[in-house]
Amino acid sequence: MTRTSLVDQVILILIDDVRASHFFDLIGKVKLPNIAQIAENGIFSQNCITSYPSITYPCYTNIVIGSYSGYYPIEGSGIPMYHWVGRTDPPSEGKKFPIIRHGGKGSHILKFNSDLGPNCQTIFEQAGNGNFLSSLNLFNRGSVLIPPIEYTTQSILKGVEEIYKDPKKIFSNKEVPKVTVAYIPKTDDLMHHKGFDHPEYITELIKCDKAIGSLIETLKNTGYFDSTAIGIISDHGNYKAENVYDIGPYFEEKGLKQYLPRKGTGDFDVSMGSVGFFNFRGKDWFHHPTFNQLEEFITSSPGGGKLNLFETLWKIPGVKLMYYRDDNNTPDKGVIYLEHRDEKTGKKLKDIIEYEGHGINQKTRYLPDSEDFYKYSEHEESARLLDNKHHTIDAWLKGTNQIDFPMIVDQVPRYFKNPRSCDIITSTLGEYFFGYEHGKTMGNDPYSHDIGLKKSMKVPFIIGGSPNIPRLELSYCKSTDMVPTLLNLIGEKPHYSVVGRSVFDYS
Structure with a gap:
C-alpha cells in the first residue's frame, strides 16, 4: 500500500434492482449475514440517492463512472437512459437518420462503452496503473471482461474468486486486479416478473450473500482480505404499480x-x-x-x-x-x-x-x-x-x-x-x-422502477472488508459517491468529470 491508500484492491459488486429499505430489512432479519458483517465493520448508508430517471441506465452507468449524463460533448456520460434516439447538438444532418438505442438488445449493449463518450471515465480508467477486471460488468472500458461460465449470481462472483486464486489466468504479470467490478442482473429480472416481495427474489439476494461469503473466504485464504475493500450497491429501488x-x-x-x-x-x-x-x-x-x-x-x-x-x-x-x-x-x-x-x-x-x-x-x-x-x-x-x-x-x-x-x-x-x-x-x-x-x-x-419517489430512488451503499476501513454510518449519500470513495481508498484521484465525492468528505 502507498502512504495515501488504505487498501491495495477494491471489488465493487453492483446488485441490480434493490430498494434500500428492503435490503436492510433482510440484514436486520439475519438473512444476509455476510453482507451484514461487511456493513457493520465498515461504511454504510440506508439512505443513498440514485440517479433520475431511476432506470438501470443511467443509474448503473453513473455508478461506474461517478458522474451523470449531461451535455456529453463537454462533460459527462453520453447515455441518458435505457432507450434513446441518437440526435446531436448541433443537429448532424446526413444520409443516416438518428438511431434508436435499446439497452436490452445484445448488439446495442456491445456499443455502451463507445456511447459513454470521451468526456467521462470508468473507474478502471481513473485508477492509475494495474490490472482491472470486469465480471459481466457492461461498462468495462479499461478492464478485462470475463464472461461467467453460467449466467447466475454464483458464477459471476465465482469468476472473481478464480482470478484471485490464480491471477495469471488472464494477467501476465500474475498480480490480482487493482479494481474489480461485478454486475448481478438476475435480481432485476426476478423483481420485474415476480416482485420484490416474492420468495424467489428474496432467495436470489440470499444466494448473492452466500456467494459474497465464499468470496470473502477466498480473499482470506489467499491473503488478500486485509488489503481489499468490498463495495456493495444497487442501481435503483422499485415499486409496484396499482x-x-x-x-x-x-x-x-x-x-x-x-x-x-x-x-x-x-x-x-x-x-x-x-x-x-x-x-x-x-x-x-x-x-x-x-x-x-x-x-x-x-x-x-x-x-x-x-x-x-x-x-x-x-x-x-x-x-x-x-x-x-x-x-x-x-x-x-x-x-x-x-x-x-x-x-x-x-x-x-x-x-x-x-x-x-x-x-x-x-x-x-x-x-x-x-x-x-x-x-x-x-x-x-x-x-x-x-x-x-x-x-x-x-x-x-x-x-x-x-x-x-x-x-x-x-x-x-x-x-x-x-x-x-x-x-x-x-x-x-x-x-x-x-x-x-x-x-x-x-x-x-x-x-417496475423509474419514478422520482424515494422508494425507487434509494439504494443500499456499503463498503467494508479490510480492517483498515473505518466504521462509519452515513445519514445520506449519493450513488455516484461510490467510485470516488473507492479511488480514495486506493490512493487515486478521480477524473475531472466525477460529480460524486468521497464519503470521507461528508464527516
Whole structure:
C-alpha cells in the first residue's frame, strides 16, 4: 500500500434492482449475514440517492463512472437512459437518420462503452496503473471482461474468486486486479416478473450473500482480505404499480406512427413504464421539435391530423406531471418546465427548474408555483432551498434526501442537457404501468422502477472488508459517491468529470 491508500484492491459488486429499505430489512432479519458483517465493520448508508430517471441506465452507468449524463460533448456520460434516439447538438444532418438505442438488445449493449463518450471515465480508467477486471460488468472500458461460465449470481462472483486464486489466468504479470467490478442482473429480472416481495427474489439476494461469503473466504485464504475493500450497491429501488394499462390503441387512435430510423419516417418514439419518454419529429428527425411544433403537430397518418401533443399526453391515464425544455436552452444555461395540474380544478400549473454550468459545477434553481408539486416548502430542510438562488447537487442532496423527489431538481436538467434525451417526459407516480416500447406493448408486470419517489430512488451503499476501513454510518449519500470513495481508498484521484465525492468528505 502507498502512504495515501488504505487498501491495495477494491471489488465493487453492483446488485441490480434493490430498494434500500428492503435490503436492510433482510440484514436486520439475519438473512444476509455476510453482507451484514461487511456493513457493520465498515461504511454504510440506508439512505443513498440514485440517479433520475431511476432506470438501470443511467443509474448503473453513473455508478461506474461517478458522474451523470449531461451535455456529453463537454462533460459527462453520453447515455441518458435505457432507450434513446441518437440526435446531436448541433443537429448532424446526413444520409443516416438518428438511431434508436435499446439497452436490452445484445448488439446495442456491445456499443455502451463507445456511447459513454470521451468526456467521462470508468473507474478502471481513473485508477492509475494495474490490472482491472470486469465480471459481466457492461461498462468495462479499461478492464478485462470475463464472461461467467453460467449466467447466475454464483458464477459471476465465482469468476472473481478464480482470478484471485490464480491471477495469471488472464494477467501476465500474475498480480490480482487493482479494481474489480461485478454486475448481478438476475435480481432485476426476478423483481420485474415476480416482485420484490416474492420468495424467489428474496432467495436470489440470499444466494448473492452466500456467494459474497465464499468470496470473502477466498480473499482470506489467499491473503488478500486485509488489503481489499468490498463495495456493495444497487442501481435503483422499485415499486409496484396499482394498474397495468395497454396504451398502444390510444396512440393509434391519435394517428401517431412509430419512428423508423432506416427510412426516417414516423412521428414518435417512446418508452413507457410509469414514466414516459417521448421523442417527436421536429422539422425532421435530426432536429428536436420546438414548443410550437409540439403544440401544432401534424401526424404522418393519412389525412395528417393536427395534435396539441401536450394536451394529448395529459389524457394518458394517471399522468401527474410533465417535463419539457425551453426552446432557448443552451448547454450552459436553460430552463426545464415542470407542468402539473390542480387535482380539484384541472387548472394547469407550472414550476420552473433553471440550470447553469456543467458536471460538478452545475447549479440549479427551483421556482415553484403556488402549489409546489414537489412539496419542498412543507419540509424545513428542503424549504431552505427555495430562496431564489441556484444550488449545487450536494445542497439538493442534503436538503431533500429524506423526502420524495430527492435531488431531482439537480437530476432533471442533467438528463435534458444530453442531446440524446427525449422531448417530453410524462410521469404517473406509480398508479399506472404501461410497458410500451418502440411501438409495441411489451409487458404487463406491475413491478417496475423509474419514478422520482424515494422508494425507487434509494439504494443500499456499503463498503467494508479490510480492517483498515473505518466504521462509519452515513445519514445520506449519493450513488455516484461510490467510485470516488473507492479511488480514495486506493490512493487515486478521480477524473475531472466525477460529480460524486468521497464519503470521507461528508464527516
